[in-house]
Structure formats: C-alpha cells, structure tokens
Amino acid sequence: MNQRQAKSKPKRKPATLEVLRAGIQTTVQDQGRSGYRHLGVAQSGALDAPALLLANRLVNNPGHFAGLEMVVGPIALRFSDASCLAICGADFDADLDGVALRSGWRVYAQPGQVLTWRGARQGMRAYLAVAGGIAVPEVLGSRSTDIAAQFGGFMGRALQHGDQLPIDVVAAAARCERSVGCLQRLWTPELRVLPGPEYAEFGAQAQQAFWQQAWGVSHQSNRMGYRLEGTPLMRAASGDLLSHAVMPGVIQVPPNGLPIVLLADAQATGGYPRIGVVIAADLWKLAQARPGTRFCFIQSDLAQAQAAQKKWQQEQYRLEWSLYGR
C-alpha cells in the first residue's frame, strides 16, 4: 500500500474501555520501566508481573503490553468494541454482563458489554489484559503508572470514574473467539532468598531468626515495599552505609530490625543494610500476600534462582505453543 492510499483510508474511532467504577488503586501497568534508575526513576510495573504476562499471552498480546492491576473493587468497565479479555493473578469474583468469569481464562467481549470485578477471594491482585493492550502513551519506555512521580499510565494516576482508556484493536480479536484457560502459578508461603551483601553483618542469632521465623505481612505494605512483622533482627555491625542502588526483591533491614522487601515502586537508591534478595522467580508471591499472611524465607543459591527462572520460561513456551502452535 502506498502512502496516498494509507492517507485516504477513513480514520476509525479508537476503541476504548470506559471506566464506570474505578475501584481503589486500579492502575495501568506493564512489565516496568528500565534504563532510568540512574536518574532516580523507579521501575514500576505489575507487582505480579508473571500474572500480567500470562493474561497478555492468553489474548495473544506481546508480553510487554499494558493491562490493569486491580486491587480493591468494585470495578466496572465497558467495552466500546468487540475484544477479548483475560484476567490472571488473584482468584476473584467478576462477571461479564452477568456471566461469571474465571481466573486464568480468556473470554470474548461484545461491543457494549460491561465487565464487573468485585474483588479478590484469594490472593490480592488481579491483572486484566485486553487484546491489543491498553494503549496509553509510553513514558520513558513504559506504559506503567509511576504514582509517586505522577507520570506514565493513565495521566500518571490511579483510574477514576469516567476515564476512557484507549485500546489498540488492530491486532485484536480475530484469534480469540475460542474460550481457553491456563494453569496459574501455585502460591506457597515460601520465598527463596539469596543472602545479601550485608548478611554477614547480622550475627548468628539474627541470621537464624531471619530463616526460621514465619514473617507476617504488615498493613503498612504497598507497591513500594512489603513491611514484615516478627522478631526484630539486630545488626551486629554498626555505622551507616553509603547510599547504594536498590531494586525490587532487595530485603532491607532498617534500624527497627523489621525487614522491608522492596517492590516495583521502590526508590532507586537506599542506605539500609541488605540482608537478602528474593529470587526473581518468587517475587510475585508477595504481590499476592494480603496483610496478615505468614510466610518463610528459604535460603537459596544462584543455580536454584536460574533454574527457577528457566522453568518459568518453559511454562510460558508451553502456553504459547498450546494456544497458538508456535
């Protein structure tokens, strides 16, 4: 097609997802922002990134497409055009025009249909992917919402009543009409952890307490970090550390001895001792742990961390193959 023809083609009205009820802290997220931490920019992105990835795969989207992170309902969304959708992550109570939806399944949405998501029954966060993806503009290479810095996502903020989310339907519904589902990852109350650079600065007693106690998730947890409740860990060494880079998964121990596991919205630099790092393959589990949940840290090593990552990739290939034969 030459340029002249392309120009004369009538411009179609962009498809939208209209927000009838916004819920609380519903945000546009993708796999996060990278390459800007040296400017102080947080990673952002889905806290349960694997769940958003699965939802994207189910609707035949590339993995980096943006979806919605849903935490507290009720959320109601109206589809302007035919599309297909999938919600992964937490088990939830939701329907499409009265027909119940299941976690980890893809369904076809007719124009005008309303998706209602009332909240999670188990787990904490659910991820909606729509064929074509939420087409908000990219900011610094990502469509994720950075709430603190107020950019990215939909106008740099959580969704509000009346928002019209653009959807890119070009690549959409054709291959989506068959309803299919996938196995979701199994949540267990165990996070594998690699000892951190300051691990040795904690005495034998604190090290033992770190691995052996069941840690509780504090109500003060958010997208920046999960604060844990338990027996405080006393650092044997004294003195302040120089500010260093931190990233999601790093477990810091502030002076009160109660660990904080940093998550996607964590600041780029910190100065607290780092007792450990949650392996990348297990970090999603925290995103699905509600306040009050108890879990344990399991000491791990590099080989295990890499094997776990490889296993996750194989799961994705298997899903791709079973859905689209490639």
Added chain:
Amino acid sequence: MTALLSKPMSFYLLGENAAVIQGCAPASLICQRRLWSLAQQLRVLGGYREVVPGMNNLTLVFDPELTNGAAQLALLADLWDRSEAQDFTSRTVPIQVNYGGEFGPDLELVAAHAGLSPEQVIAAHTAAEYLVYFLGFQPGFAYLGGLPPALATPRRATPRLSVPAGSVGIGGAQTGIYPAASPGGWQLIGRSSLTLFDPELAQPSLLQPGDLVRFVSL
C-alpha cells in the same frame, strides 16, 4: 591521592541479576570520578538493564539469561583496574531560589541551630559550590556534596506529609532540591521554580552526576 586509589574495592553480586562495585568509606571524590567514568564505559558497551552509580559504589543490573554474575564481576574488576578518574568538564548549573518566608518555613530554625542570622545562612548557602554525586530517591533528585558544615541541621522529628516541588532543604549534612511533591523530613529553607525532571525530554533530568550547582538568591 595514590593512597586513596590503592584502597581495595569490593565486587559482589546482589541477587542473581545485579553486580556491585563498592569503594571503601570514607567516600572520596577520586573514587566517585572513576566510577562515573566506569559507568560511562558500561553504557557505551551497552546491553545492560541499569547502570546506577551510588555514593562510591556502582550497581550493574544485567539479564541473567544472557550473561552470568561471575562474568560481570570479572568484567567490572577488569574495567575498574583500567579506569581512571576522568577529568570531567563539569557544567555549572545555577539554581535560583526564593529563600525564607512561605517558601522556606524552616530558615529561621536552621539559622538558630547554626547560631547565625537568616541572611548569613542564605549567604553561606549561596556562596558554596555543590557537586552532584548521584541521583536517587525520586526522579531527578540530586545528592549534593559541599554543604558548609555550619549549616548542617538535623532532620525534622516528624516528616511533612507533603513537601512542594522545588523545595530546597537541608537534612543533616546534606542539601538538595525536591523535583516533585513528596513526603519529606528535611528542613526547608527556600524554593526554586526550575523544572528538575521532565519525562518528556530526551534528557529528562536537569542535573547529572558530575555537575556543579550554585544556588542564587532571588
């Protein structure tokens, strides 16, 4: 100078996808300059998710599927040995500040703590030259070295829930500017109307490591 340079650096992994090079305390400018030049080389090499200088340390985030930690540590050690403290042609960035009043509600407190008049605090704060060591905390937030020791003031016991964008503050022995509104515990002495971070620009952060900052009283 050579004594400082010969102090051993440490190289270690942080989780499965980051490698860190760390200098010894106390922090030195020579070490920092070598780290800036190392960061520059790593960015030119490319292929990394993040290259993040801290205070006398540098963190390299890589893709563990494409490379492994041991290789990255070896590379860092090798590049460090061959690196030199670059002669940075520092830019000097003037930052105009409205001191005191509604813009700097803690100016009097900082003055009382230092045993100076508010005018003397402004004079001392504007006379000094500050070096950007690294960025962090929020987009475009510069960690500055060079605060006159007399102006060091402890942080507020109770942090403010919201500090306006552009606020210039003192926290302990540090001074800095909040690019965006955020909670904050620093003592606020003034405010600048400059945009310190704009994600729409090709270079989003006004200040870069190695830059010199001069505060100018309006």
